[in-house]
Amino acid sequence: MSEPSAAQGRWPGGARCAVAVTVDFDAELPLLASSPDIARREKTLSVGRYGATRGVHRLLAAFGELDVRTTWFVPGRQAELRPALVHDIAQAGHEIAHHGHAHENFDLLDLAGQRAVVERGSAALAEVTGRHPRGFRIPDGDWAPELPEVLGELGFTWSSSLRGDDLPHLHPAAAGSARRLVEVPVHFELEDHPYFFFNLDPAFPSGQSRIASYREVLGNWTTEFAAYHRFGLCYVLRLQPEVTGTPGRISLVRELLAHIRGHDDVWLATVGEIADWWAATHDSNEPDHPAEVFARLTRVGT
Numbered sequence: 001m002s003e004p005s006a007a008q009g010r011w012p013g014g015a016r017c018a019v020a021v022t023v024d025f026d027a028e029l030p031l032l033a034s035s036p037d038i039a040r041r042e043k044t045l046s047v048g049r050y051g052a053t054r055g056v057h058r059l060l061a062a063f064g065e066l067d068v069r070t071t072w073f074v075p076g077r078q079a080e081l082r083p084a085l086v087h088d089i090a091q092a093g094h095e096i097a098h099h100g101h102a103h104e105n106f107d108l109l110d111l112a113g114q115r116a117v118v119e120r121g122s123a124a125l126a127e128v129t130g131r132h133p134r135g136f137r138i139p140d141g142d143w144a145p146e147l148p149e150v151l152g153e154l155g156f157t158w159s160s161s162l163r164g165d166d167l168p169h170l171h172p173a174a175a176g177s178a179r180r181l182v183e184v185p186v187h188f189e190l191e192d193h194p195y196f197f198f199n200l201d202p203a204f205p206s207g208q209s210r211i212a213s214y215r216e217v218l219g220n221w222t223t224e225f226a227a228y229h230r231f232g233l234c235y236v237l238r239l240q241p242e243v244t245g246t247p248g249r250i251s252l253v254r255e256l257l258a259h260i261r262g263h264d265d266v267w268l269a270t271v272g273e274i275a276d277w278w279a280a281t282h283d284s285n286e287p288d289h290p291a292e293v294f295a296r297l298t299r300v301g302t
Contacts, residue, residue, distance in 0.1 A: 010232055011277070015267035018234045018274050019225075019260055020184065021070040022160065023059060024137070025089070025241060027052045027082075029075050029103035033140065048242050052078075055245020056085050060092055062250055066257045071160075071271040073099035073137040076121030079128040090129045095270040098122055098156070100139030107141030114143060115150050122154065135272055137161050137186075145298065148181045149173070158182040158275030166233040168278040169285050172295035182275040183291070184236060189220060191238040196249065218252050222259055229263065234274060 011018050028048030031038045038044050063070055072089050074096055079086045090096050100106075101121035106114055118136070126132045136151055138161040148171040151159065159171070162183050171181040188194050195212040221237070228235040237256070244253055260266055269277075285292050 011267045013267065014265070016263075016265040017229045017232050018267045018269060019228075020160075020234070020236045020269060020271045020274055021063070021068055021239070021257070022137075022186075022236060022271060023070055023072045023239045023241065024099060025051065025056065025072055025074045025078055025086075026099070026103055026139075027078065027242060029077060030140065033103045033105060051240060051242030051245055052082055052085060055241025055243075056089070058245040058247075058250045059239065059241055059253070060089065060094075062254050062257070063094070064092065066254065066261060068257055068261075068268060069093055069095070069270055071095040071097055071135065073097045073135075073160075074125060075099045075103050075139060076101040076124030077103075079124040083128045086125070086128045095135070095272050096125060096129050096133055097135035097137060097160075097271065098125065098133040099137050103139040105141040106138055106143050106147075109141075111144040111146055111150070114147050115154075118147075118151065118154060134158065135160065135275070152181050156181065157279065158184060158272060160184040160186055160236065160271050163187055164290050166228065166231070168234060168274060168282075169289055169291050170279075170282065172285075172291055180279070182279050184234065184271050184275055184278075186236050186238055187224075190224060190236060192217075192243040192249070193238075193240055195220075196243045197240070214249065214252055218255060221252075221256050225256075225260060229266065236271070 026048065028045045031044060031048050072094050074086055074089075076098075086096065098118065098121050101117050101124065104117050106117075109117065122132050132155060134155065134157045136156050136159045138159075143161070148159065152173075159181055160183070162185050165183075165185045168182050168184045171183055173180045195217045198211055225235055239253065244250065260268065
């Protein structure tokens with residue numbers, strides 16, 4: 001595939017690029033999912049719980065000051081544990097999307113198990129917000145090839161889980177199905193977790209990464225934004241309250257968003273709005289898109 005160009009009319013109102021700010025509200029759930037023994041390690045759990053204690057409201061305040069609507073990916077268990085916080089996020093006008101139930105590793109689940117997690121998490125979110133989520137982000141691992149079709153059956157219209165493009169694309173539908181899930185891709189370099197998350201003992205993440213320079217990370221994010229803006233792409237920032245919701249790092253979020261806000265040709269939207277726009281303006285992918293190639297190769301003889 002050739003390098004995408006800033007296609008005229010790709011985004012609403014003639015915007016040159018799209019930007020979505022997303023937040024994974026995980027708190028301690030990934031730590032517990034990685035090892036149940038951590039349930040007895042209060043110091044380690046406190047690293048994740050900091051996001052619920054301080055980080056959520058710092059992010060909400062920053063988004064409110066800059067008038068930025070965002071998409072929050074929330075495990076169902078968070079809605080059960082912290083319904084008031086999830087309610088605060090929704091009441092502030094932000095989109096609530098699905099992020100598993102207890103931040104499960106989908107590599108360890110078959111299709112039926114993955115479906116059960118989706119249904120349980122969706123029900124928990126609906127109990128607090130009053131509506132079932134339309135968007136999904138896989139919490140950990142990889143999904144079964146059939147899960148996008150299951151998500152469509154369950155009323156989901158989009159995902160932001162994969163990393164194979166700089167623009168949204170459609171998941172190939174099963175034969176005879178009219179439902180096509182929109183994928184809004186993410187990338188590691190636009191996440192805060194690889195740069196900043198750190199727990200000494202037990203080592204998390206594996207390999208014991210070090211805490212990066214704040215200025216260098218902001219430079220990475222603004223450099224990527226400049227390229228996405230140049231080529232008319234879809235920039236998806238991925239934050240976590242326990243990672244970027246600290247007294248110092250929240251300034252990076254404010255500075256980055258102010259920089260993006262300084263461009264009058266950027267469509268700053270929720271992931272759901274971007275997915276809806278893409279679905280309304282695209283009824284197919286390019287024939288050589290990796291999603292189409294993969295579907296052709298894996299469905300031979302079916």
